Each structure stands twice: as C-alpha cells, then as structure tokens.
Amino acid sequence: MSSILIKGGRVIDPANKIDKTANVFTLNGKIKSVGAQSPKADKVIDAKGLIVAPGLIDMHVHLREPGKEEEETIASGSAAAVNGGFTSVACMPNTEPAVDSEASAEFVYLQAKRTGKANIYPIGAITKGRKGVELSEMGQLVRGGAVTIISHCEDKDLVPDGVMNDGFISAVLGLRGMPNVAEEVMVYRDIALCELTGGKLHIAHITTRGAVELVRQAKKKGINVTAEVTPHHLLLTDESVKTSSFDPNYKMNPPLRTKQDIEALAKGLKDGTIDAIASDHAPHSPEEKDVEFNIAPFGIIGMETLLPLVLTELVNKKVITLAQAIAKLTVNPARILGLDKGTLTVGADADITLIDLSKEWVINPDEFKSKSRNCPFRDWKVKGKAVKVIVGGQVVN
Amino acid sequence: MKRVILDKSSISDYLKTIAERILDRNKTGSSLALVGIQRRGVPLADRLKEILSKKIKHDIPTGHLDITLYRDDLKTIGPAPLVKGTDINFDITDKNVILVDDVLYTGRTIRAALDELTDLGRAKSIQLAVLVDRGNRELPIQADYAGKTIKTTSSDIIHVKLKETDGKDEVVLSIDNGE
Amino acid sequence: MANNNTVKWSRKHLLGLEDLSAQEITTILDTADGFKEVSTRTVKKVPALQGKVVVNMFIEPSTRTKTSFSLAAKRLSADIVDFSASTSALTKGESLKDTARNIEAMGVDIVVIRHTTPGAPHLLSRTINASIINAGDGAHEHPTQGLLDIFTIREMKGRIKGLKVALLGDITHSRVARSNIWGLTNLGAEVYVVGPSTLIPTQLKQLGVKISYNLDEIIPQMDVINILRIQMERQKAGLFPSIREYARLFGINAERLKKAKKDILIMHPGPVNRGIEITPEVADGARSVILKQVTNGLAVRMAVLYLVAGVSADK
Numbered sequence: 001m002s003s004i005l006i007k008g009g010r011v012i013d014p015a016n017k018i019d020k021t022a023n024v025f026t027l028n029g030k031i032k033s034v035g036a037q038s039p040k041a042d043k044v045i046d047a048k049g050l051i052v053a054p055g056l057i058d059m060h061v062h063l064r065e066p067g068k069e070e071e072e073t074i075a076s077g078s079a080a081a082v083n084g085g086f087t088s089v090a091c092m093p094n095t096e097p098a099v100d101s102e103a104s105a106e107f108v109y110l111q112a113k114r115t116g117k118a119n120i121y122p123i124g125a126i127t128k129g130r131k132g133v134e135l136s137e138m139g140q141l142v143r144g145g146a147v148t149i150i151s152h153c154e155d156k157d158l159v160p161d162g163v164m165n166d167g168f169i170s171a172v173l174g175l176r177g178m179p180n181v182a183e184e185v186m187v188y189r190d191i192a193l194c195e196l197t198g199g200k201l202h203i204a205h206i207t208t209r210g211a212v213e214l215v216r217q218a219k220k221k222g223i224n225v226t227a228e229v230t231p232h233h234l235l236l237t238d239e240s241v242k243t244s245s246f247d248p249n250y251k252m253n254p255p256l257r258t259k260q261d262i263e264a265l266a267k268g269l270k271d272g273t274i275d276a277i278a279s280d281h282a283p284h285s286p287e288e289k290d291v292e293f294n295i296a297p298f299g300i301i302g303m304e305t306l307l308p309l310v311l312t313e314l315v316n317k318k319v320i321t322l323a324q325a326i327a328k329l330t331v332n333p334a335r336i337l338g339l340d341k342g343t344l345t346v347g348a349d350a351d352i353t354l355i356d357l358s359k360e361w362v363i364n365p366d367e368f369k370s371k372s373r374n375c376p377f378r379d380w381k382v383k384g385k386a387v388k389v390i391v392g393g394q395v396v397n
Numbered sequence: 398m399k400r401v402i403l404d405k406s407s408i409s410d411y412l413k414t415i416a417e418r419i420l421d422r423n424k425t426g427s428s429l430a431l432v433g434i435q436r437r438g439v440p441l442a443d444r445l446k447e448i449l450s451k452k453i454k455h456d457i458p459t460g461h462l463d464i465t466l467y468r469d470d471l472k473t474i475g476p477a478p479l480v481k482g483t484d485i486n487f488d489i490t491d492k493n494v495i496l497v498d499d500v501l502y503t504g505r506t507i508r509a510a511l512d513e514l515t516d517l518g519r520a521k522s523i524q525l526a527v528l529v530d531r532g533n534r535e536l537p538i539q540a541d542y543a544g545k546t547i548k549t550t551s552s553d554i555i556h557v558k559l560k561e562t563d564g565k566d567e568v569v570l571s572i573d574n575g576e
Numbered sequence: 577m578a579n580n581n582t583v584k585w586s587r588k589h590l591l592g593l594e595d596l597s598a599q600e601i602t603t604i605l606d607t608a609d610g611f612k613e614v615s616t617r618t619v620k621k622v623p624a625l626q627g628k629v630v631v632n633m634f635i636e637p638s639t640r641t642k643t644s645f646s647l648a649a650k651r652l653s654a655d656i657v658d659f660s661a662s663t664s665a666l667t668k669g670e671s672l673k674d675t676a677r678n679i680e681a682m683g684v685d686i687v688v689i690r691h692t693t694p695g696a697p698h699l700l701s702r703t704i705n706a707s708i709i710n711a712g713d714g715a716h717e718h719p720t721q722g723l724l725d726i727f728t729i730r731e732m733k734g735r736i737k738g739l740k741v742a743l744l745g746d747i748t749h750s751r752v753a754r755s756n757i758w759g760l761t762n763l764g765a766e767v768y769v770v771g772p773s774t775l776i777p778t779q780l781k782q783l784g785v786k787i788s789y790n791l792d793e794i795i796p797q798m799d800v801i802n803i804l805r806i807q808m809e810r811q812k813a814g815l816f817p818s819i820r821e822y823a824r825l826f827g828i829n830a831e832r833l834k835k836a837k838k839d840i841l842i843m844h845p846g847p848v849n850r851g852i853e854i855t856p857e858v859a860d861g862a863r864s865v866i867l868k869q870v871t872n873g874l875a876v877r878m879a880v881l882y883l884v885a886g887v888s889a890d891k
C-alpha cells in the first residue's frame with residue numbers, strides 16, 4: 001500500500017476553511033493528515049510555492065462515448081480532465097445511445113475504471129432515450145441516492161433555429177437569435193416547480209442577468225436551487241461572433257451573451273448565487289464544427305482551459321478570491337452532485353490538485369489531451385496551471 | 398540631371414506642324430476623327446482639334462480612349478490601375494482616326510489602343526500622332542506624325558506637362574547619371 | 577507617377593460593405609463609372625481579366641445575380657464557370673470547405689459565392705487562397721447589390737450625403753437592407769427603415785438608422801425608397817397578417833406616390849412581386865429606376881471583379 005507526503009504547499013480547503021502552509025499525507029488512497037507533521041512516505045512531493053487543493057470537480061462535461069468516439073472517448077476525456085487539474089468529472093447523458101439505464105451507466109463506469117485517471121460520474125437522462133416521453137428507471141440509475149434535476153433552461157419555442165444571442169449583433173449579422181427570456185422563462189418555471197415539489201434543482205450553465213436574479217431570489221426564499229456557470233459565458237460576449245467573422249468556436253448553447261450579462265454573472269459568482277464553475281466541455285471534430293455557422297454544432301471544449309482562465313481572469317483580476325474559486329470547483333459541485341468528495345478532510349478520498357499560480361503560458365489547443373480542438377481561447381496568455389493531480393492516492397498527471 | 402527639351406512655344410509649334418501634315422495626308426479632312434489617349438493625349442487631341450477646325454469648315458469628332466483594360470501587364474501588376482473611362486460618342490467605322498498621345502516609347506500603349514479601337518469599330522485608317530518620340534520600341538510600331546524625336550535610354554524619364562493637366566506647358570528630360 | 581495612376585484598393589475579398597471605408601466605396605463607384613461605357617459598345621468586351629478564372633458558386637438559387645456576375649466576368653474576358661448546388665457535390669454530403677478546396681485545385685482566381693448561411697463567404701476566405709466575393713450570405717450582406725443601389729442613387733441624384741433614403745419592407749430577413757444601411761450611412765445618407773414592426777430589428781437604431789412603422793408619415797420627406805422583396809413564407813410564419821394588409825399599409829402605389837417628392841427615386845432589387853410591394857404602374861413608371869439598377873449592377877460587378885483581381889495579381 002502506498003503513501004504520499006505533499007510537503008510545504010499552501011493548503012486551501014474551503015470546506016474546512018483551511019488556508020495555510022501545511023503538509024498533506026495520504027495513505028491507501030485516503031487523506032491521513034493535514035498539518036505540520038511530516039511522516040515517512042513512499043513518495044514525497046515538494047509543494048513549496050504551490051497551492052494544494054482538493055481534487056477539482058468539473059460537474060458538466062460531454063465525453064461522447066458511446067457514439068462519437070472520434071470526438072472524445074472516456075479515456076481521452078479522462079486524460080484531458082486530469083491535464084486540466086480535474087480529479088472528477090460528471091458527464092452528461094447525451095451520448096448515442098443515451099445513458100438512461102443502469103447498464104449504460106455501468107458501461108461509462110467501467111470504461112472510466114479501465115483508463116484509471118479521473119473519476120467519472122455519469123449523469124442519467126430523465127427520460128428514456130432523452131425523448132421526453134417515458135421516465136428512465138432513475139432509482140436504479142442512482143441506486144438510492146437523492147435525485148438532483150439538472151436543467152438546461154431553454155424554451156425551445158422561443159429560439160426556433162437560433163444560433164447566437166438575440167440582440168444587436170445577431171441583428172447586424174442576420175443570424176437567428178436566442179433571447180435571454182428563452183432561458184429565463186424556463187429558469188422561472190423550474191424554480192416554481194422545485195418550490196412546489198420541494199425537490200432539488202440545479203441550473204446548468206446559467207448565462208443571463210435575469211436568470212441570475214431569479215436564482216438569487218429563489219435562494220433567499222429557501223428554495224433548494226443551485227447554479228453553475230462556464231468560463232466562456234463569464235469571459236466572452238456575442239461580439240466575438242462578429243469580430244471572429246463567424247467562427248463557429250463562438251457558437252454555444254446557451255449562447256454567449258452581452259457585457260451586462262457577464263457583469264451579472266460575476267456578481268452572482270461573488271455573492272454565492274452561482275455555486276459552481278463548470279466547463280460544459282463539448283468536443284466536436286473539425287469536420288463537424290468548422291463549417292457554416294448555421295449548421296455547426298453548439299459547444300466548445302473546456303476542461304483544459306477552465307482552471308487557467310478562472311485563475312487569470314477571475315482570481316487575478318479580483319472578481320472572486322482564490323478560496324471562492326476553489327470552493328466552486330470542489331466542495332460545491334460535490335455537494336450538488338451528492339458526492340463525498342471535494343475536501344481534504346481526514347478520511348476523505350485522496351483526490352488532490354496541485355496548482356502553480358505563477359506559471360505563465362499560452363493556450364494552444366494542439367497540445368491538449370482532448371481529441372478535439374474546438375476552443376476559442378487559442379493564443380490567450382494565462383497565468384496558473386495544475387501541475388500535479390492525484391486521484392485516489394495515485395499520481396495520475 | 399534635368400533638362401527642358403520643349404517649352405510652351407515649341408510645343409505649340411510642333412502641334413501646328415503635326416496638324417499641317419495631317420491635312421496634307423488627309424486632303425479634305427472630311428472623315429477625320431481625333432482620339433486622345435488618357436491622360437495627356439486627351440488635351441493634345443483637343444488642341445489639334447482646335448487648330449484643325451480653323452482650317453477646315455466642319456466639326457471633327459473627338460473622343461478619349463482609356464486603354465487601362467487593354468494593358469498587357471494587368472496580370473502581373475497590382476494594385477489595379479485607375480479606370481478613367483473611354484468616351485467616344487461617335488462611330489469610328491469608316492473614319493480616318495488620328496490617335497493622339499504625348500510620348501511614344503515601348504509601343505505597348507499604342508498596341509492596347511489599337512486593340513481597343515478595333516473592338517469599337519472598323520476605322521478606314523488609324524494614324525498615330527505623338528508630341529515626343531523617345532525611341533526604345535518593344536513592338537513594331539511607328540508614329541505617322543511625331544513632334545520632337547529624341548534618343549533616350551530606358552532609365553531616362555520624360556515628363557510631359559500640359560496646362561490642362563499640370564498647370565504649364567513643358568517637357569522635361571531627366572537623365573539618371575548614376576548620382 | 578505609377579502611384580497616382582493606381583486605385584486606392586487593397587482588399588483581396590469583398591465580404592461586406594460593413595468593412596469598407598467611405599473612400600473604398602467611392603473607389604468602387606468611380607471604377608464602375610468607367611466600366612459603364614463598355615456595355616454600350618458593339619463589342620461589349622475588354623481583355624482586362626483575360627486568363628483569369630472566376631467561379632460562380634451559388635449554393636442558393638439565384639438567376640439575376642448569377643447572370644449579372646457571369647456577364648460582368650465575360651465582359652472582362654475572364655473565364656467563368658457556374659457551380660450550383662443542384663449539380664454539386666454539396667448535395668452528396670461534401671462540405672463547403674472540401675468543395676471549395678476542390679474548385680480551387682482547378683486553378684481558380686475568384687470565387688463568387690451565394691449561400692444561405694451568414695458568414696459562409698468568410699469561411700471560404702479562411703479556407704482557400706482565391707479572392708472571395710460575397711454574392712449574398714443569408715440575411716447578412718449582399719455587398720454588390722448595396723453598391724449598385726448606391727451607384728444608381730449617386731448617378732441619379734449626383735450625391736449621397738444628406739439624402740433621405742427609406743428601406744421598405746422586411747428588414748429582418750434582408751441582406752440587401754443591411755448592405756444598404758452600411759454603405760449609405762457611411763457615405764452620409766439619412767437612412768430610414770420602414771415596415772411592419774415584426775419585420776424590423778429595433779437594435780438597428782444603434783447604427784444611426786431611423787425606424788418607422790408608418791410609411792404614409794415618412795414618405796413626403798424621402799428622396800429615395802428602396803423596396804425590399806416580401807417573401808410569402810414570412811406571412812405563413814405569422815410575421816404579418818395578410819398579403820392584402822401588407823399591400824395596403826406598405827405597398828407603393830400611384831396614390832401614395834402623390835404624397836412624395838416629385839423627383840423621388842423608386843428602387844427594387846428584384847424580383848418584384850407586382851401588386852404586393854409595388855403596383856405595376858409604379859414599377860414601370862417614370863420614378864422607377866429598377867431597370868437602371870440592373871444595368872448598373874453589371875458595371876459595379878465588373879468594377880469589383882477588376883479591383884479584387886488587381887490585388888490577387890499583387891500576391
């Protein structure tokens with residue numbers, strides 16, 4: 001059995017309100033101690049100058065397997081995850097076939113185990129085949145766990161054939177718009193239903209000022225609602241579609257919004273309205289993505305750019321604190337997903353991410369572990385990177 | 398080194414001589430037409446028209462030719478040369494067309510002008526009048542009426558200035574003597 | 577000396593009027609002036625683009641624009657090949673990029689593209705080395721149409737600056753409207769967009785355009801009305817109640833024209849829905865310059881082909 005001693009790093013564990021220089025000792029895949037002691041270990045990692053954080057969790061990714069293995073597999077997605085600093089990811093069920101049964105969930109589980117890198121948690125589809133008709137056998141899918149409904153809020157009737165944010169830019173470009181209200185009416189509906197049923201609701205990739213306000217008010221009323229935001233919705237606006245001359249790497253759903261929305265998202269992130277940051281990693285092959293804007297699929301990859309972007313654009317620019325950022329990438333998503341992870345509490349799984357805050361580098365998707373390259377952040381200069389990733393007491397990256 | 402090779406009065410004299418010789422050859426002048434090549438051929442054609450009109454009773458149709466679209470170097474040069482437009486509002490068929498330009502040099506401009514005139518109609522004859530013939534031909538083309546004939550090398554520059562386009566009448570030869 | 581005789585034009589592609597400066601638009605218009613005369617000759621042809629190959633890549637059906645580009649290219653002595661969606665590999669599942677690369681491998685200098693998706697010409701300009709001319713991309717831009725409209729206005733009115741120009745009809749779905757807005761506002765015209773509120777994106781105000789839903793109210797002040805084609809399927813999509821009501825509120829007829837200035841210009845990019853957006857008597861009437869637009873379209877497209885070809889020769 002193995003042990004690791006991570007020496008002299010700045011340990012930030014928001015769940016336990018820890019931010020201090022300490023040694024972290026892991027034994028047999030669990031956290032054994034966090035403090036001044038320095039027990040003998042099989043492996044010693046010098047973490048001086050580094051941040052030692054609970055393993056990061058990306059609660060919203062698409063791994064494409066089964067169905068589109070040329071874009072991403074569970075193996076390549078898992079490698080991309082740990083390369084980006086993530087020890088756990090939750091993958092969405094929109095595969096072919098969809099993850100809507102115990103058997104299909106188990107397939108994802110087993111594929112993940114085989115690759116032996118990040119922990120992968122399949123999110124189940126609510127209905128069989130994602131058709132919205134017949135409920136999946138949810139009890140079996142989660143085996144007794146509490147069900148959180150994760151909602152992609154979009155009123156399809158309000159965005160027929162929409163390809164970008166509805167506003168000045170879409171009007172100028174002649175592209176079909178997806179208005180803010182299409183998201184907001186569904187956020188409102190889901191919150192109302194959540195209040196009525198007393199269930200748990202998680203709003204995926206929130207993007208509008210109005211939606212942030214709805215979640216803020218719902219939380220005030222004590223409704224059990226949480227929300228996540230992606231780096232691209234925090235950093236990019238619909239103007240990118242124009243300045244890039246229709247580059248489909250700026251086509252996402254929900255779409256990139258406006259400066260006012262970005263400001264509201266940042267405020268929501270700061271005041272706790274938005275609980276988590278997730279990538280919505282959505283790999284697409286160039287054959288599929290680099291085509292006419294209207295027919296290109298939505299989404300970009302994000303697991304390998306999330307952490308550096310959050311550190312560079314949010315933490316370094318003082319939008320949120322480092323501890324807040326880490327909380328939104330560890331304990332918060334863990335709680336939303338009902339996972340016993342995201343902390344460095346003694347006895348917890350030894351999932352740890354070491355971050356070098358001073359490392360300056362330039363984003364180059366060609367160097368990514370993901371199979372896909374659909375990334376709008378090429379050539380961005382960033383500062384901060386996950387330099388070592390430990391999953392279940394094993395160094396995996 | 399710069400040298401004025403023609404001044405106002407010698408330009409005027411040469412034009413008068415050219416006009417006389419045109420009338421010598423085209424006795425009655427009845428089917429004469431003048432076509433000036435853009436840019437400095439245009440005022441020269443207008444001046445010839447004025448001189449000729451005094452000697453013959455009827456009007457001489459006069460037009461402008463822009464040979465830009467007939468240049469043989471369009472494929473290799475860039476950006477595109479300015480198109481000033483051709484303006485010949487009479488039918489050149491069966492006319493004795495006097496093509497007028499300021500300087501005859503390689504002959505390529507005249508080649509282009511001949512091609513363009515051919516596309517515009519079947520002239521009875523096309524004759525060439527130039528103010529200065531500086532030699533160095535690259536094509537088998539000669540002037541029917543030349544004012545000043547001068548030997549030059551290809552590095553020399555002849556700068557024709559006309560009142561209408563440049564504010565004064567003068568022809569300057571600049572010799573590049575390696576300075 | 578050579579510099580005074582060359583145009584101020586350095587663009588390899590013409591993707592939209594939004595990108596062009598007032599100087600560049602004027603350069604195209606002035607060049608087109610020089611080309612108008614060519615179409616009046618017995619031999620309507622000059623050798624300027626001899627040896628150049630132009631491809632008409634029309635991924636959306638069009639007769640007039642395609643014919644206009646074909647004739648323009650032929651009058652410049654370029655070789656022109658038509659490539660339309662129905663005969664193309666695109667219907668067999670080949671991507672636009674692959675198709676374009678294939679066409680380019682045959683030695684093409686200029687690709688004229690019409691496509692249903694905004695930005696398709698921009699995608700091509702990133703993909704291949706040929707010059708790209710946008711002949712209409714979805715509801716985004718139709719730069720040569722915008723240019724020929726502006727050329728016609730300038731020809732008839734002698735200026736653009738200070739004129740009041742109304743774009744009438746379905747602005748939301750109109751690439752012609754967008755190209756006109758960019759070009760006209762850039763040259764100093766006062767642009768009005770007029771039509772049913774369901775067919776006008778109010779955000780266009782940000783471009784300095786005035787919005788009106790009442791044609792009768794604004795018509796007395798206008799110097800030019802450019803009527804956009806109404807597409808019948810918009811009515812089915814619930815964007816206006818009926819063709820009859822549209823004609824009553826926004827159709828240009830003799831009665832309405834009485835309220836207009838005597839020297840108003842009536843324009844239409846075609847094809848005209850006679851009796852709906854414009855009555856036949858007005859379309860064929862004294863104030864109509866619809867056929868002039870078609871003639872000028874040829875000169876403008878010759879100018880554009882000539883100018884971008886000059887830049888590719890530079891490379």
